[in-house]
Amino acid sequence: MSEIVGKAETLIEALPYIRDFNNKIVVVKYGGSAMLDKKLEESVIQDVALLKLVGMQPIIVHGGGKEISKWIDKVGKETEFVDGFRKTDKETMEIAEMVLNRLNKYLVQMVERLGVKAVGISGKDGGLLQVDQKKPNGKDIGYVGDVKKVDTLVIDTLLANDFIPIIAPIGLGEDGETYNINADDAACAIAGALGAEKLAFLTDIEGVCKDPKDPSTLISVMSLEDAHNLIEDGTISGGMLPKVTNCVNAVNAGVGRVHILDGRIEHCLLLEFFTKKGIGTAIIDTEGGLYENERI
Ligand SMILES: Nc1ncnc2c1ncn2[C@@H]1O[C@H](COP(=O)(O)OP(=O)(O)O)[C@@H](O)[C@H]1O
Numbered sequence: 001m002s003e004i005v006g007k008a009e010t011l012i013e014a015l016p017y018i019r020d021f022n023n024k025i026v027v028v029k030y031g032g033s034a035m036l037d038k039k040l041e042e043s044v045i046q047d048v049a050l051l052k053l054v055g056m057q058p059i060i061v062h063g064g065g066k067e068i069s070k071w072i073d074k075v076g077k078e079t080e081f082v083d084g085f086r087k088t089d090k091e092t093m094e095i096a097e098m099v100l101n102r103l104n105k106y107l108v109q110m111v112e113r114l115g116v117k118a119v120g121i122s123g124k125d126g127g128l129l130q131v132d133q134k135k136p137n138g139k140d141i142g143y144v145g146d147v148k149k150v151d152t153l154v155i156d157t158l159l160a161n162d163f164i165p166i167i168a169p170i171g172l173g174e175d176g177e178t179y180n181i182n183a184d185d186a187a188c189a190i191a192g193a194l195g196a197e198k199l200a201f202l203t204d205i206e207g208v209c210k211d212p213k214d215p216s217t218l219i220s221v222m223s224l225e226d227a228h229n230l231i232e233d234g235t236i237s238g239g240m241l242p243k244v245t246n247c248v249n250a251v252n253a254g255v256g257r258v259h260i261l262d263g264r265i266e267h268c269l270l271l272e273f274f275t276k277k278g279i280g281t282a283i284i285d286t287e288g289g290l291y292e293n294e295r296i
Pocket residue numbers: 031032202203204205207208209210211212235236237238239240241243
């Protein structure tokens with residue numbers, strides 16, 4: 001097949017997915033290497049803009065943990081994580097908010113440059129993310145939020161007017177204080193509240209593997225039962241454990257498909273969403289039925 005016809009084949013392969021996901025909400029948790037490397041950053045933003053232009057309703061929830069740590073270091077403070085969450089005192093919260101809001105507007109600018117409309121907000125806007133204090137294993141780690149309520153009105157309004165919402169993981173507590181939210185948690189809560197069709201996490205590993213040191217053991221599709229068994233037998237551990245637990249919660253909250261993708265691969269979102277083979281791990285409720293052309 002000539003190269004030029006091959007290109008058309010690629011578009012045709014995407015056809016059933018473009019049809020099935022028309023107008024569907026897709027939440028992308030953007031973080032990790034894909035946020036630190038210019039080329040990867042550009043490719044993620046291009047993918048999200050393309051999803052919008054082919055008729056999907058993408059939403060970006062972004063992290064920025066490494067950038068926050070860099071600025072904490074610059075002011076001579078120590079960074080401390082407890083069970084994967086940043087210990088956040090008042091000063092840390094101020095720095096985190098400045099860094100996340102700056103990143104947020106930078107992402108808006110990147111999307112707008114491609115001729116697609118975007119609005120950057122944090123979970124404080126429109127009461128989007130209302131939180132309680134999070135106490136992992138009963139430990140007090142300061143202004144870290146556990147999302148207790150999502151008011152989707154601001155997102156619904158933006159989507160209805162064709163904007164891509166870009167969301168920073170910051171929330172408001174009942175005490176009127178600002179809280180730092182782990183971006184995975186924020187993305188899950190938002191995807192669950194919206195009943196999103198898809199939630200995709202960009203990470204720095206191929207996906208969930210039987211052996212994390214061997215990429216050839218990637219698990220392409222994982223049912224809720226598989227996830228439970230792999231957690232029980234210790235195959236899923238470390239940083240992957242809270243991620244998969246979040247994924248399972250999202251599927252149980254009604255999200256159609258949750259994907260753990262390798263954000264180090266350029267255009268990983270397009271490769272996952274628009275090709276039969278996909279590239280990462282898809283976590284699905286197999287009892288909910290499959291799409292035409294879906295891998296299993
Ligand atoms: N079964 C598994 N498959 C893939 N990664 C795993 C698995 N078990 C543990 N891990 C670890 O989890 C890490 C991914 O979690 P983490 O680093 O928190 O994600 P993020 O890329 O969002 O920062 C991997 O780098 C790997 O070391």
